[in-house]
Amino acid sequence: MREPTAHSPDLFEGLSSVQRSVVEWGQGPLLLLGGPGSGKTEALARRVAHLLLESPSEKFRILVFTYTKRAADAIKDRIEIWAPGRESRLFIGTFHRFAAEVLRLHGSHVGLQPNFRIYASTSDLEGILREALNEVRLQGGEIDEDDARLLPVLHRLRMALIDPSNAPSYVLDVHLRQRIASIYGAYEHCLERANALDIDGVLYHAVRLFQRYPALGKRYRTVYPYWCIDELENANSAQYALLRAMARQGFNDVVAAADPEQSIYAWNGGGPLTIERFIGDFAADIMKLPSSTHVNIDLAFIAKNLLSHVRSKSTPESPTQPVTAGGLGTDASVRVGRLSSEHEEAQVVANDIARRYEAGAGTFAVLARARGLLQLVRDNLDMLQIPSAPAQPRGGFSSAPFAWLSACLELANRRRDLRQLEVLCSAFGEMTGVRLVPDDVIAEAESTHQDFLRKWAEIIVDHEQANLAKRMAEYVLEFLVRKADYTEFVYSARSAFMQLTSSSVWHADTFPGYADDERAWVSQIEPTLGSGAPLEAFLREIRPRPEQEPSGVRLLSIHAAKGMFFDHVYVLGLAEGELPSFVASSLGERRSEIMSEERRICFVAITRALKSLTLTCSQTYGGRARNPSRFLYEMGLPNL
């Protein structure tokens, strides 16, 4: 039975004619080109909504690749407006997340267990590399003392989808060439033994899986007959390879949106080249969206000027309104400030934000190349008591009880995780006053059953009288060691927490952050998972999510800001040696591709602004004199 057509006539409202044809696009390949704010993403989102609304009784799913999780959330929200309640028919996420999901489901064909872990931190991966080198040594292989620093080489091999046997021909160093195959092989072997994947291995294995077993791609094409890609210009060659490996046998129902001018990921293998390959491989039709409609006219002007340099043309035009130089006293849409030092720069920017923030002027972002500059602004904002969100929000649980709880679960999942044992011991000490030294636990565990969590709990139970510490340790033994029933463990531990807070043994401020953790647990973690979820899935939910949207003034690197818009944007550090970078600045136009990428980064930064843009530049950075950025001139702004 067909649902009554809940076809909202609004689906086409406010769209240009090009956008409309994108929304109505049926099958076949399409490449949608457009500048910042031209409405590419909006057109893609509504096109997905249109497909969903047109097929109410169908089960097929739509695949939408985005470059960040945040972009995925944004597109999800937009689709939700037009076609609410259909999330189960969508996969919206990064190539990486999709590949990881494929491997959880089908990784057994390339030797992976469904509950593999992904190692992203350098320390984890260095550990694996050390183990691998040891293995090579034990087998009589040759090792150089510098080999402990091979991670970047392995990273590049992974990104280029090179397997161990082919690795030697990709290594320039003659001596390394002889060792790389065995080291890389042992590295893979050690990962496999740890039931883990290096973060670069996710795409690598997914691509191999689809390449080796075409039947799998066929099933995926049945499940996902329509694919969309936002920000195609960011896709690197490994991500593009995944796309090609899945789209065999002439499959070409792919719609991609791209802006070659916003390509700032050339260093990562992305770039205009991917767009060219896409057009060729998929024989894609091309549509172009006219430039931005919602950006302030002066902002549009300077962006256009800079763009003319991106396209290697010249002669900037002047903005209609005079641009203020020197102080930031006025409220013009484009302002340029020249300060004496980065400290003054940060202070002036913070003061200016404070003045407008308190007047409720809208959303604010501070962008800069260097993290140090952002931190300076943050310190100043803190003094002015303006809320701000750092570039990298702190993750995990801050209160001792919840930190202990999550460490217990992590250790139950990986019984010999040293880092989690350290968290466990310190959080438990803070919570109960009973302090165990991790090394003691390890030593005792090594001599018996090698299980850190079990040994830790056994020691507490043996040495403590009936008290909170003993009770908690007994829960660990009962539910995590003997029964592997983490649900009961969480339930018992949390009941104990609640009892302690309600009986006022713990005061509201006994553990900083406890109330927030409690709220996060109840509102975000528990409802997302059913009672039968495996421990590994549960852990993924409680692990920190760095991409949650914070509030207050945003302090962002330019790369992190891509795809976001703010009413008022401050770009700091517009000086030679900062933006453009020192390398680009000193090579100058001799290496035009490097300078072009820098220029595109600047373009991304200035096009984040909806109402006003403030550009600042200090005479010195780190005590060194710097000239104003050439991009200021290229934008047509007065020479400072």
Add this chain to the structure above:
Amino acid sequence: MKLKQIRIRNFRSLVDVTLPLEDTTVLLGENNVGKTAVLDAIKFFLANESRLSGVVHEVHEYDVHLPDETAAPRASEGFTLDATFAESSAGEWPAAVSQGLSGVIQEDPITGIGTVQLRLNCRYTEARRAYMTKTEFLASSGQPLDRNAEDQVSALQRYVPAFYLSALRDAEDAFSGRSPLWGRILRSLDLPEAERRGAQEQMDRLNEDLMKAEPRIRDIRTTLGKTGDVVATGTGERIDVRALPLKLWELLSRAEVVLRGRGNTAFFPLSRHGQGAQSLSVLFLFEAFCKHALELLYEKESTPLLMLEEPEAHLHPHAARALWAQVEQLPGQKIITTHSPYFAQHVPIRSLRILRKRGACTTVHWLPAVAEEPDVPWSEKLDDYISKSSIYEFRRSVEKPSTGTLVIKRKLEDDEYRQLQKRLAHELSINDGLHARLDALERRAAALLTDHQLRKIEACSRRTRGEIFFARCWLLCEGQSEIAILPRFADMLNISLDANGISLIDYQNDGSPGAFAALARALGIPWFMFCDDDDGGKDHMGNIEKSGFTPGEMAFHTRKLPGIHLEGYLVQFFAPELLEIASVLKPGFTAPLVDVLGECKPDYARLLALKLANADPDRVPAFFREILQRCVEVARA
């Protein structure tokens, strides 16, 4: 999508039972061997969403299999059901199934065949003081998939809705407005608006006419109407009397089935008919449900899974026999339990699953369609040979591609087996255990029955009314004379063939001894065979040997009659009786007695059996005494 295999562990008497399933599968066995337990296990997990996770209340402590008296059900691992859904060939499942279950479908990366493996476990959880169910989907490697199973389980249940109809069903319940079949058909009816309004008006008019037709009703109505004067009703409406329901859907929900019996002129409600008619009607109700309501309530790609318990209940033999054809054409996949030989006699042997009890545990037996051996080394030389022949199939292992499973689809001829050994010569020379494994595989393949052989055996099962499948021992003999005399000898020894479940099968009439022996082995039925000590007998022995039996097995299972043939042996013991019988059957005969008897088969044996009524047990010839006693021993084991 269809359920291709189930494995049940620790559920009542099912300690560890694996059952491959066909489109229609018939579970057969004596009472109390675990047929119902199989259905209950599937029903428990698949026919009810609420049991897929969390606390379940209907589990009884006795549902968990206990190894001994002292074992505590609460401390056990609980019981587990593994259900495997699989495509028969790549692309069998409609796109909607692939899409709806994309999170759990596993794929053979080489053949592209999709499977879904579901594992359900129910065990006692101390913290909740109750039995709890846990549901997991498995990867093709057998490890649990790392995801939350619940949404995919309910999707799976929409594509494979499970229904259960029991022997003890009651048509009155089945056809009530609340019934899962009838009630849902009625609720799914969707009258066009105009018709609905018209019918409602007619109903109201009819009600009005009825009320007016009888003066007393009119009076009652007026009297009751006074209530409205005293108690103010919300809308100001007066109280009314209705003969017909107020709303149309209520009328519809009372719709019932009426049936006119043979020779009867009046219709009666179904519940007034005999139980046999009721049972049958419920079966057809299921068919109607699938046709009219399934797609509305589930998906258009849904394949119903029907569990049918003893459909033959309350039916007379002919109806029970006719039932198979009806059941077979029901939509979807069917799992049926029965202990009616009448029903079983028409079931194809490949669809039978025979359940038997070994001690406290249930075992299941069936006729394999192919012989398989895993972990056989792969080589191009081997591939070159088997890929050209339709007898073989080689499934390369994904995890260990240098090996695979060798599948043989029929008995190999001698030169075919030699070829196979030659292609594996190198591997045989370096792999110690391979030789023995290959020989065993060849013997298993030799026991595979051709469709032609099966048809002959099926003819026998039809003639013996299917009882051979319920037997605890088969005694294979050449012909009708043996069948005529053996029950008498058993009688003289005070052995009841029926009580011991011993079936006599005259193999020459219905097939070949080898086919029966192979079937007996596949179905786990102990068997013995005896034959004449002549050229014919030698052929029969050879026929069994070729079905993959070793000399040791031959010595255990088979015997040759001392004295060339039955007549020759019997005259050694019953000369006076046989002489008398011969003169009745062939008055004035001149030929030797043995030859005359040979011409009078099997009548002489029947007459001898009559003559030996109440004869002394000592008179049973030693050969038959031994073979009958051995039958009894194995049947009772």
